[in-house]
Amino acid sequence: MPGRPFPATKEACSGSIALEWIDDTGAGRHLSSIKHIARYFGVSPETVLKWAHAPSENISFYTGGGSDKKAKLALTIISKVWGRGELRLLDDCPEVRSSGMIVEDLDRPRIHWPGDAPYYVRDKAHCQVVCPEWNRIYPVKVEENVPIFADEVVYTNPGPVHALPAPPVDEAPGGEPPAPAAPPLADGEGAGIAVAPPPPPPPPPAHLDSLIERKRKEATSAEHLRTHFPKNPFCEWCQRGRVTSPRMRRRRQDPDVLPEQPLPAKVGERISTNTYMVAKSAADEVKVAHGGEYCAQTCRDSFSVVSVSLKIQQRTTENIGAVLLHFSPNRPGEATVCKGDNAKEAMGAVKGLGWIPDPSLENRFPHNSAHERDPRT
Numbered sequence: 066m067p068g069r070p071f072p073a074t075k076e077a078c079s080g081s082i083a084l085e086w087i088d089d090t091g092a093g094r095h096l097s098s099i100k101h102i103a104r105y106f107g108v109s110p111e112t113v114l115k116w117a118h119a120p121s122e123n124i125s126f127y128t129g130g131g132s133d134k135k136a137k138l139a140l141t142i143i144s145k146v147w148g149r150g151e152l153r154l155l156d157d158c159p160e161v162r163s164s165g166m167i168v169e170d171l172d173r174p175r176i177h178w179p180g181d182a183p184y185y186v187r188d189k190a191h192c193q194v195v196c197p198e199w200n201r202i203y204p205v206k207v208e209e210n211v212p213i214f215a216d217e218v219v220y221t222n223p224g225p226v227h228a229l230p231a232p233p234v235d236e237a238p239g240g241e242p243p244a245p246a247a248p249p250l251a252d253g254e255g256a257g258i259a260v261a262p263p264p265p266p267p268p269p270p271a272h273l274d275s276l277i278e279r280k281r282k283e284a285t286s287a288e289h290l291r292t293h294f295p296k297n298p299f300c301e302w303c304q305r306g307r308v309t310s311p312r313m314r315r316r317r318q319d320p321d322v323l324p325e326q327p328l329p330a331k332v333g334e335r336i337s338t339n340t341y342m343v344a345k346s347a348a349d350e351v352k353v354a355h356g357g358e359y360c361a362q363t364c365r366d367s368f369s370v371v372s373v374s375l376k377i378q379q380r381t382t383e384n385i386g387a388v389l390l391h392f393s394p395n396r397p398g399e400a401t402v403c404k405g406d407n408a409k410e411a412m413g414a415v416k417g418l419g420w421i422p423d424p425s426l427e428n429r430f431p432h433n434s435a436h437e438r439d440p441r442t
């Protein structure tokens with residue numbers, strides 16, 4: 066049961082209340098019913114009715130309860146995660162959210178991988194789906210947010226459910242899609258209609274050797290080198306890109322696990338710095354700047370991700386201190402600075418400014434990678 070009571074009046078609405086909903090790929094709209102809500106929250110139907118209004122559009126539904134169900138009333142809800150939504154109120158219907166609407170309106174892909182819990186992607190910019198076109202089964206149409214698939218079936222006697230044949234491991238040479246194996250329809254035995262072909266033998270185990278061999282060949286092929294997509298573990302450039310690309314969290318951060326370091330909340334709170342030696346010596350005329358500078362001090366603000374590189378003549382505590390203060394004029398105790406490498410001058414400068422030196426690296430492995438990546442981009 067939800068912790069907070071259902072608001073008795075519109076004036077009494079003092080915060081969000083907890084509820085559960087069914088994710089429905091077959092629902093064209095978000096649905097519920099006065100009956101369900103009243104029962105769920107233990108309130109009278111009249112209380113729920115106070116919140117009801119006319120739906121924004123007039124459509125009928127074909128549900129498990131029958132066809133041509135019309136919603137005369139609707140409720141509007143707002144949720145932190147799922148935004149604003151209109152619930153059509155049918156006669157008797159549990160709390161249902163239309164998967165298609167969530168995907169399209171909220172721009173959130175829905176992924177249901179066999180064996181894993183289904184999930185919606187919060188931000189599709191941090192998600193990638195690699196599945197060749199030939200390996201996809203599309204619906205024939207999408208009607209009112211509900212995908213509709215075409216199929217050919219045979220009505221037969223009850224029997225065990227057949228697993229579909231596993232997708233082929235090796236693509237046919239030349240990138241041609243492999244002939245799709247027809248899934249078995251019925252096991253024939255005792256079946257009244259003898260039209261089903263015998264089930265094909267199970268696919269052979271994955272040819273790991275040939276897969277590796279193929280990937281190895283692909284890595285140096287002109288086709289791969291043009292786009293470097295999909296990424297190839299045997300391609301030197303793909304691997305370099307992987308090492309220097311920003312890390313994305315694959316799992317949601319566990320709310321029970323506190324991060325080792327709290328994230329900065331404002332600009333200037335957390336800075337990282339590093340010294341780059343541009344020339345091997347002050348005598349190198351090609352690389353030394355006109356003022357005799359042969360080092361560059363890079364500063365990066367962890368909150369804003371602003372990164373600045375300033376030339377300095379020598380790596381001295383004084384020079385680095387001046388650069389840090391120029392980059393982020395903070396008062397003593399206001400900033401925490403972590404170093405890019407083992408530069409005692411940098412940490413000396415941080416102490417000199419009265420800032421808090423952090424001997425740890427911003428990212429533990431391989432090094433201060435967030436900082437070191439920036440000057441390259």
Ligand SMILES: [Zn+2]
Binds near residue numbers: 301302304
């Ligand atoms: Zn590559």
